[in-house]
Amino acid sequence: MNILLTAANGRTGRMMLPALKNAGADVKVFIRDAAQWPALQALGADSFALGDMEDADSIGAAVAGCDRILHIGPPMHPHEREITSRFMDAAKHHGVSRFIYYSVMHPLLRDIRHHRLKLDTEQLLVESGLVFTIVQPARYMQHLENIWAPLLETGVHSMPFSTSQQFGVVDLRDLAQATASIATESGYEFGTYELAGPELLSQADMAATIGRLLGREIRAEALSLEAMAEKARARGASDDRVTQMLAMNAHYDAHGFRGNPKVLHWILGRPPASFADYVARLLERG
Numbered sequence: 001m002n003i004l005l006t007a008a009n010g011r012t013g014r015m016m017l018p019a020l021k022n023a024g025a026d027v028k029v030f031i032r033d034a035a036q037w038p039a040l041q042a043l044g045a046d047s048f049a050l051g052d053m054e055d056a057d058s059i060g061a062a063v064a065g066c067d068r069i070l071h072i073g074p075p076m077h078p079h080e081r082e083i084t085s086r087f088m089d090a091a092k093h094h095g096v097s098r099f100i101y102y103s104v105m106h107p108l109l110r111d112i113r114h115h116r117l118k119l120d121t122e123q124l125l126v127e128s129g130l131v132f133t134i135v136q137p138a139r140y141m142q143h144l145e146n147i148w149a150p151l152l153e154t155g156v157h158s159m160p161f162s163t164s165q166q167f168g169v170v171d172l173r174d175l176a177q178a179t180a181s182i183a184t185e186s187g188y189e190f191g192t193y194e195l196a197g198p199e200l201l202s203q204a205d206m207a208a209t210i211g212r213l214l215g216r217e218i219r220a221e222a223l224s225l226e227a228m229a230e231k232a233r234a235r236g237a238s239d240d241r242v243t244q245m246l247a248m249n250a251h252y253d254a255h256g257f258r259g260n261p262k263v264l265h266w267i268l269g270r271p272p273a274s275f276a277d278y279v280a281r282l283l284e285r286g
Contacts, residue, residue: 003183004063006030006053006087007072008040011142012102012172016070017043019176023184030062053083056090063090070183072102073121076244080117081124088128098131100183105136105168105194105259112248122192133188135179138170138196138259141278144206148282152214156221157207160228160249163220164204165256168196170264171273178267196259198272209276213283225249 003020007013008029020027021044029045030053031037037048051058053074063069071087073080084101091099107119125132143159144151151157175195182188201209203220211218225246232242251257264272 001068001184002026002028002046002066004028004030004049004066004069005045005072006070007074008045008048009036010072010075012072012176014040014043015172015176016072016179017045019173019180020044020070020183022177023180025180025184028062028066030059053086054079056086059086060090060093063087063094063096066094066096068098068100068183069096070100070102070179073118076114076241078113078117078240080114081121084121085124088125088130091130092128096130098133098183098189099125099128100133100135100179101125102179103134103136105138105196105257107136109251112251113244114248131189133182133190134192135175135182136192136194137175138168138194139257140172140175141169141197141273141275142172143169144210144279144282151210151218155216155218157203157210157218158221158223159203160223160225161253162203162256163207163222164202165252165254166200166202166205167252167257168200168259168261169206169275170195170197170261171278174264174268174272178264181267193263193267194259195264195267196261198261198265198274200256200258201275202256206275210279213276213279222253225253 003025005027009031026046028047028049029040030049030051049062051062069091103118103122104115107115109115122134178195207218207220229242261272
């Protein structure tokens, strides 16, 4: 089975790639720069296709010869629907047997643009005539790594939303294993699968778990949206990206982001990793 993996060089793609290989797939990675190929080959990729998600011709060439597509869209992209439709068109033209779309949990949150665009794209896929599967992941535990160094230095777990709202955070490694099963096995056709972590945790809960494992006090403190935006701009985020981050985190601050873990448990055939499991693994990595 030959699977085309899009956005292969991103954080999610780099976790999906070895999981797909472990599930027995041959993986062609869709990348923009040939310089990315050696690292992805080291992770197990069998071949690569150079292209641009805005370029239908390069997408068509990449899809040729593939049995299935696992499409991971670029984060918060304003053209999510158009990009995915190009891959759908190529999939139909080349007779791809299944299109696996990596969406987001609760795409019905229409006040958040990238959720709304995921929902629109899901509808497009359902109506496309393709054999499809939709995966809806929750917020990653791995977002902790973005603040890990300052957390260790200051003893503060600080993200731009309330310290009391709950999240069904999920280990990206579990998401990759479950998605690889969905992509390579039969029985998942025409299904939509919400994949959330095993616990509902607030920032305060996460800080307490980290503190227990570190053996020192870690406190939770909400980062202001203004400070978040300033940090994002300093890292080179576009004005559009910052606007979408503000909308997303304002929603999280008001409502959290909760899901149910039973589907992930069923697909994995084991309990999903807890947040404590993930932090312990992070500590082992040093």
